[in-house]
Amino acid sequence: MDKTALNRYFRNIFLFLIFCFGVWAERTGYIEEMAYYQEDVIYLAGEHLYLTLVSGGLAVLTGVPLGIYLSRPKMAQRAEASMQLLNIGGTIPTLALLALAMSVLGIGNNAAIFGLWVATLLPIVRNTFTGLRSVPAHMKEAARGMGMTPGQMLRQVELPNSLFVIMAGIRTALAINIGTAPLAFLIGGTSLGELIFTGIAVDDQAMMLAGAITTALLAVVIDFALGLLTMAFVSRGVNPLRQRTA
């Protein structure tokens, strides 16, 4: 079975499971109950997206330049040590991170954004750094030998050739971010966590599911959007998903 046939096979199973879930939800009356929270879901999904986009956007704006900086030849000596530091930072549990943020920034969205920013930063920096470092030396030598300045090399050769890996890092980061944002509720941030945690607290399964399913949907939508961006911005010549060989 070739790869596309396998993909189709899994997709069909996935669609079937969703269908079964839909049938189950309808039979047990969950759909009706969840519809009751429609207004809350729409408002909270907006807030949830706001948290994600601000913290994720900040993470991209800081993580990518940081990754580029660490990948420069002059940083070669210190880059690995810095990456280790970031890796250790990455092992701090997100909940602990949010609690720490709260103790410094107080309760509310600001602390949540800070916490989510830190949690999102690592995959972006790591992928940017590894992506740039794995651009083959001979390609850089060709660029240098043709008379490109370091800036031109970065813009015309290094970034375009590692963009697929960098985008993969951003996708991972935002998936983590959306999945973590519900925890922001615990430190006073506004997100779909409000439905989930309240649902758990008052033992209202429909409420909890309304929050959880919406969070999952958001994650899928954001990932899909980033997938489209990847297709649009990564040159066909270096996109492994669009490879045609001679």
Add this chain to the structure above:
Amino acid sequence: MITLDKLTKIFDTPNGSITAADHISMEVPTGEICVLLGPSGCGKTTTLKMVNRIIPATSGRVLIHGEDTSQMNTVDLRRNIGYVIQQIGLFPNMTIEDNISVVPKLLGWSAEKYKKRALELLDLVALDPAIFLKRYPSELSGGQQQRVGVIRALAADPKVMLMDEPFGAIDPINREVIQDEFLKMQKELQKTILFVSHDIDEAVKMGDKIAIFREGKLEQYAAPDDLLAHPANDFIAGFVGNDRTLKRLQLVTAGEVMQQNPSMVTLDQPLDEALQLMESRDLEAVTVVNREQKPIGMVRREIAQVHRGSCRDHHDGLPTVIYQDDDLRSVVSRLYRVDASWLPVVDGEGYLQGVITQRGITHHVGATYRTQA
């Protein structure tokens, strides 16, 4: 003209300093290919890369057309030198057109001008622009990629080119083809080229001059025939190989060695005229030509001695003919294959121009030693 003046590179390593290139001085005349040849680690690549400062020189100067390049800005210097590397180094994110246009764009050419240039260059290496312009490197075969690598280096029409084992990663059959193509291009373009190779056959084929390196030192700098005929020391003799005289054969064409004004007879001439001709010139056989002066056979002396009649009735066929432009290596190979001591030589249209003999070839090859003695 490229002039290297006491060019030296010393690498500092934890185990002490290593002299990769030691006072290299040489001159490559305008329009010539100079092959830097030697075993790995001999300093040939280091020397090449000091010219465009991919490796900064420890001391010494590089002059291009008499101008000291140390006065020039590194980026400008590199944009005016074509650079081809073994791994090709095409940028996979760019189309073939964009790859070719890199240096013209850096130099600020107008879009119209560099697009036209890309078309011209693809035509030059017989790659159809309609097919290849918008393709990506990963969609090309290795040989096609290397052709693009070469024309990319030619894009801004630099006078000087550096080529670091440019055909090293291509399979032997394609390599021959690309080498021939490149030599044909070079005949017209007349670039001044430094060319790194570790393959003596490639060096003999491509080089107007060969510079042999060993352990950072330039051991001998000479034309290929000189180098093969008179290696300066045992190392070079060993490096160019015991069959170095055979290698010299490919530097000479049949036209240069053949005896002109060959003896010939026509089909209608009587056999005794052919015999007289052979006896007067002391030949074992003579070529038979048709009315258009194209060789169609030969008459042997022993047959002419015992038979009567016309050449038409007593000639043998020719095993093969040699073309004027064939190199002696292939000539010798064919002489051996058909077990002949001589063969007629024809021009491109097939007219008889001369004959080539095994003695003539050995005489030519040995000439350089006789003038020495």
